[in-house]
Amino acid sequence: MSSPTITSPSSLALLGGTPIGDVVYSKFPHFSDRAIERVGQVLREGKAVGLGRFHSPEIVEAEETISKYHGGREVLACSSGHAALQGALAGLEICSGDEVITTPYTWGASTSCILHQNAIPVFVDIERDTGLIDPELIEAAITPRTKAILAVHLFGHPANLPRLREIADKHGLALIEDGSQAHGATIGGVRVGDVGDASGFSCMGGKVLPTTEAGYLVTPNKDVFWKAAMIGQHMGRAPDEGFPEELRPWSDSLVYTYRVTPLNAVLLTEQFGRIDAWIAERRRHADLFREKLQGSQFLSMPDCAEGVKPVYHLLTMNYDAEAAGVSRDTFAAALKAEGMLAFGYVPSPIPDWPRLHWQGYAGPKVSWMAALEASGIDYRNMAIPNCRWRVANSIETRFDFVDPQEHMVERMAETIFKVEANIDALREHERKNGAVTSTKG
Numbered sequence: 001m002s003s004p005t006i007t008s009p010s011s012l013a014l015l016g017g018t019p020i021g022d023v024v025y026s027k028f029p030h031f032s033d034r035a036i037e038r039v040g041q042v043l044r045e046g047k048a049v050g051l052g053r054f055h056s057p058e059i060v061e062a063e064e065t066i067s068k069y070h071g072g073r074e075v076l077a078c079s080s081g082h083a084a085l086q087g088a089l090a091g092l093e094i095c096s097g098d099e100v101i102t103t104p105y106t107w108g109a110s111t112s113c114i115l116h117q118n119a120i121p122v123f124v125d126i127e128r129d130t131g132l133i134d135p136e137l138i139e140a141a142i143t144p145r146t147k148a149i150l151a152v153h154l155f156g157h158p159a160n161l162p163r164l165r166e167i168a169d170k171h172g173l174a175l176i177e178d179g180s181q182a183h184g185a186t187i188g189g190v191r192v193g194d195v196g197d198a199s200g201f202s203c204m205g206g207k208v209l210p211t212t213e214a215g216y217l218v219t220p221n222k223d224v225f226w227k228a229a230m231i232g233q234h235m236g237r238a239p240d241e242g243f244p245e246e247l248r249p250w251s252d253s254l255v256y257t258y259r260v261t262p263l264n265a266v267l268l269t270e271q272f273g274r275i276d277a278w279i280a281e282r283r284r285h286a287d288l289f290r291e292k293l294q295g296s297q298f299l300s301m302p303d304c305a306e307g308v309k310p311v312y313h314l315l316t317m318n319y320d321a322e323a324a325g326v327s328r329d330t331f332a333a334a335l336k337a338e339g340m341l342a343f344g345y346v347p348s349p350i351p352d353w354p355r356l357h358w359q360g361y362a363g364p365k366v367s368w369m370a371a372l373e374a375s376g377i378d379y380r381n382m383a384i385p386n387c388r389w390r391v392a393n394s395i396e397t398r399f400d401f402v403d404p405q406e407h408m409v410e411r412m413a414e415t416i417f418k419v420e421a422n423i424d425a426l427r428e429h430e431r432k433n434g435a436v437t438s439t440k441g
């Protein structure tokens with residue numbers, strides 16, 4: 001492994017030296033000429049609204065395309081990942097006071113979809129190496145009120161679905177997958193989204209499958225599909241073929257506006273035509289980066305268990321602050337000054353967030369507070385050591401290498417090696433100036 005010869009401590013860009021240069025990505029998200037032409041066509045035809053399959057061939061095409069990708073499961077195209085996830089809970093009839101066991105280490109929408117159903121998120125700790133929910137902690141958190149497990153495939157890395165399915169089945173719980181960062185990831189040859197009773201995916205413009213703002217729900221269960229449609233689609237999609245007669249009395253417009261637009265339906269269809277090629281490129285670049293990182297003293301990528309094939313939405317690295325003698329935030333700031341985006345993606349464990357603390361709550365009123373108070377749950381100072389370790393020690397970076405860009409992967413490695421070669425200067429800088437306090441942005 002060759003690392004660049006950098007001898008002068010002052011050469012770090014953070015300390016006034018010359019930066020290595022920005023890690024740049026080919027255009028992302030990329031929309032093909034055909035996709036753009038089709039979007040133009042939809043606009044020219046004045047198809048602004050998609051009320052359901054009966055109304056929009058674009059929605060039929062998108063849902064059928066995604067369904068094919070997910071082994072013929074039911075698919076409901078939505079306005080966002082949050083809409084799809086809340087639809088998953090609603091479709092499973094999880095609502096007021098029901099408990100959902102989930103991860104404290106994720107994007108807020110994995111939790112807010114539970115709160116917006118007035119259900120109660122119950123957090124269990126994560127695996128330290130991967131940042132994913134630790135299945136072995138779940139059984140101790142199950143109560144008579146528990147209805148589901150909601151697992152997140154964070155950073156494109158599949159959670160342990162076989163074990164989660166086993167636990168859910170043993171206890172009669174539903175399994176919900178948040179695949180928003182992991183379209184196309186597989187475990188044991190099975191795609192994420194194909195194991196849960198319902199799964200939600202985000203397709204906002206920064207995701208592995210990007211549109212502008214959209215999402216979709218996947219479920220093997222027609223009943224879950226229609227009940228999800230009932231909370232987020234005008235008239236619950238009652239005019240669509242197959243709408244169950246027994247649900248008709250409950251179909252109305254007391255809904256969230258979670259429907260997909262025909263414009264994004266077209267983008268969903270077109271982008272799915274390219275997803276496998278994009279994922280192959282992400283994996284190829286990730287393998288190269290993993291190989292390069294063997295030469296790093298302080299950073300490593302999480303191991304992949306047998307049969308796990310991530311899709312690397314973001315790249316996450318575990319940082320050994322003790323060995324480096326420099327805080328994560330200072331190390332990340334040094335990488336950033338050289339031109340490589342480096343940050344801690346999860347700013348703090350979700351249970352620490354003040355809008356979950358009903359005890360003495362003084363913020364703007366939120367709809368879920370009464371349900372939390374009635375449950376008596378106390379999120380303050382939870383013992384979740386692995387989550388706390390990752391919040392303080394992991395480093396994330398963008399990884400949207402969907403075109404050949406090996407030279408940028410080389411540049412990332414070069415940046416890391418440069419900072420490591422100058423670790424004494426960085427230690428000295430931190431000793432004099434204190435640690436950098438935030439890696440966000």
Ligand SMILES: Cc1ncc(COP(=O)(O)O)c(C=O)c1O
Nearest residue numbers: 080081082107109110180202204
């Ligand atoms: C893990 C996870 N869940 C849910 C969401 C919510 O998706 P959306 O922004 O499309 O509502 C996101 C989006 O960033 C996410 O990363």
